[in-house]
Amino acid sequence: xxxxxxxxxxxxxxxxxxxxxxxxxxxxxxxxxxxxxxxxxxxxxxxxxxxxxxxxxxxxxxxxxxxxxxxxxxxxxxxxxxxxxxxxxxxxxxxxxxxxxxxxxxxxxxxxxxxxxxxxxxxxxxxxxxxxxxxxxxxxxxxxxxxxxxxxxxxxxxxxxxxxxxxxxxxxxxxxxxxxxxxxxxxxxxxxxxxxxxxxxxxxxxxxxxxxxxxxxxxxxxxxxxxxxxxxxxxxxxxxxxxxxxxxxxxxxxxxxxxxxxxxxxxxxxxxxxxxxxxxxxxxxxxxx
Amino acid sequence: xxxxxxxxxxxxxxxxxxxxxxxxxxxxxxxxxxxxxxxxxxxxxxxxxxxxxxxxxxxxxxxxxxxxxxxxxxxxxxxxxxxxxxxxxxxxxxxxxxxxxxxxxxxxxxxxxxxxxxxxxxxxxxxxxxxxxxxxxxxxxxxxxxxxxxxxxxxxxxxxxxxxxxxxxxxxxxxxxxxxxxxxxxxxxxxxxxxxxxxxxxxxxxxxxxxxxxxxxxxxxxxxxxxxxxxxxxxxxxxxxxxxxxxxxxxxxxxx
Numbered sequence: 001x002x003x004x005x006x007x008x009x010x011x012x013x014x015x016x017x018x019x020x021x022x023x024x025x026x027x028x029x030x031x032x033x034x035x036x037x038x039x040x041x042x043x044x045x046x047x048x049x050x051x052x053x054x055x056x057x058x059x060x061x062x063x064x065x066x067x068x069x070x071x072x073x074x075x076x077x078x079x080x081x082x083x084x085x086x087x088x089x090x091x092x093x094x095x096x097x098x099x100x101x102x103x104x105x106x107x108x109x110x111x112x113x114x115x116x117x118x119x120x121x122x123x124x125x126x127x128x129x130x131x132x133x134x135x136x137x138x139x140x141x142x143x144x145x146x147x148x149x150x151x152x153x154x155x156x157x158x159x160x161x162x163x164x165x166x167x168x169x170x171x172x173x174x175x176x177x178x179x180x181x182x183x184x185x186x187x188x189x190x191x192x193x194x195x196x197x198x199x200x201x202x203x204x205x206x207x208x209x210x211x212x213x214x215x216x217x218x219x220x221x222x223x224x225x226x227x228x229x230x231x232x233x234x235x236x237x238x239x240x241x242x243x244x245x246x247x248x249x250x251x252x253x254x255x256x257x258x259x260x261x262x263x264x265x266x267x268x269x270x271x272x273x274x275x276x277x278x279x280x281x282x283x284x285x286x287x288x289x
Numbered sequence: 290x291x292x293x294x295x296x297x298x299x300x301x302x303x304x305x306x307x308x309x310x311x312x313x314x315x316x317x318x319x320x321x322x323x324x325x326x327x328x329x330x331x332x333x334x335x336x337x338x339x340x341x342x343x344x345x346x347x348x349x350x351x352x353x354x355x356x357x358x359x360x361x362x363x364x365x366x367x368x369x370x371x372x373x374x375x376x377x378x379x380x381x382x383x384x385x386x387x388x389x390x391x392x393x394x395x396x397x398x399x400x401x402x403x404x405x406x407x408x409x410x411x412x413x414x415x416x417x418x419x420x421x422x423x424x425x426x427x428x429x430x431x432x433x434x435x436x437x438x439x440x441x442x443x444x445x446x447x448x449x450x451x452x453x454x455x456x457x458x459x460x461x462x463x464x465x466x467x468x469x470x471x472x473x474x475x476x477x478x479x480x481x482x483x484x485x486x487x488x489x490x491x492x493x494x495x496x497x498x499x500x501x502x503x504x505x506x507x508x509x510x511x512x513x514x515x516x517x518x519x520x521x522x523x524x525x526x527x528x529x530x531x532x533x534x535x536x537x538x539x540x541x542x543x544x545x
Contacts, residue, residue, distance in 0.1 A: 146371065
């Protein structure tokens with residue numbers, strides 16, 4: 001263990017990142033620039049999230065990593081192992097037991113508590129980016145609260161698809177001030193952004209950190225006649241029978257047979273352990289055997 | 290009657306070179322002023338200074354705002370100036386591509402200014418956008434097409450619709466007919482003349498095309514090397530030019 005400083009980054013770097021985090025928490029939704037470091041993984045694999053996690057982890061923490069809701073994908077397993085090795089922290093797959101959760105593309109189904117931190121991996125932090133390519137201009141738009149352009153994107157959605165077709169990275173307004181990209185979470189998760197836990201967003205390549213403090217007002221943008229709708233597949237989980245969770249659709253054979261299952265693996269497993277069975281599911285004990 | 294725009298001693302230098310120097314004039318509501326001159330005479334510099342795109346080195350641009358009366362837009366704070374430029378002001382670029390969002394549909398382009406000032410009802414925005422497309426002679430069934438699918442003349446008309454949808458009082462135009470063929474130019478001029486009269490717009494039109502100002506402008510300002518060399522009523526200046534350069538300009542127009 002002596003080969004690495006605790007949680008890989010050196011203390012000065014962690015200090016710099018913590019300052020950015022504190023500033024982000026003080027100005028909810030504001031993108032704070034920070035001197036992102038080269039991490040031992042490629043950009044796009046969560047370098048921003050990893051740096052934020054490294055800055056907030058303490059030796060007593062219990063760490064959980066999810067990728068698209070799952071604990072067992074390559075990305076999640078690698079990042080979990082990384083901190084097991086460099087910080088020697090306890091790791092878990094149970095949402096309720098973790099104190100720091102790093103996530104990509106999902107918010108856990110189970111409500112987070114006030115003593116939990118949710119760290120997001122963010123690819124493009126700037127919600128206005130695809131409409132306004134100039135960084136100088138977008139910063140000015142944030143500073144002057146000129147957010148009309150964000151609605152142009154939603155207008156285009158409705159005019160082309162008859163409804164707001166943006167289904168992930170759905171723009172939100174934080175505490176009545178900054179428009180923020182909530183990272184590519186499905187819009188089903190948007191209402192959960194108003195939570196008890198601390199939410200930190202790290203974009204490594206783009207060198208930005210932003211944050212949503214606990215119990216902060218987060219509103220999804222919409223039109224009066226086309227209100228925001230948190231949508232999901234109209235189905236129940238085929239493994240655990242849950243009707244209230246976000247579902248992944250899986251094609252299971254060549255004849256187009258499909259099944260829906262919870263994208264949050266921990267949520268699904270704990271429901272199955274508690275005896276819930278979906279349409280195509282088997283009891284949890286038999287499956288494990 | 291009070292002037293809508295009062296310009297006093299605007300100067301802009303590029304290092305030692307003069308962009309424009311000591312330009313002063315008043316513009317009254319409903320009046321259209323033309324600025325003519327050859328390339329490099331400082332027309333566009335002046336227009337950009339007036340519209341707040343460039344900061345002039347000296348001088349004041351006083352605009353009669355709806356709320357506070359006469360305000361100097363040069364010393365005004367940036368948020369206020371940007372607010373003006375998407376409500377009471379409009380700017381029509383020479384190249385429609387500079388004034389349009391090419392990857393957004395025609396309806397979205399027209400609706401942007403409405404959404405920028407707080408419209409949040411899709412149905413209303415779309416109705417207004419369609420209405421404005423009609424007023425600039427673009428078929429309602431093109432509302433969801435992108436400007437890339439439009440001809441040059443249509444793009445220019447779309448840019449005008451996008452600018453006028455919030456009912457501005459002052460329009461800046463930088464060579465609005467540049468790069469269009471003559472028959473399209475004629476239609477665009479007809480359209481502009483109608484809209485200016487109908488909405489009682491004030492406008493400042495920069496052009497090197499004397500026919501454009503003859504048709505649209507009430508008054509004319511002739512610029513050369515950054516200085517205003519002659520001003521007066523359009524017909525007066527064009528029919529009886531006093532300054533040598535104006536005489537040259539008028540006599541250079543090709544007769545068909």
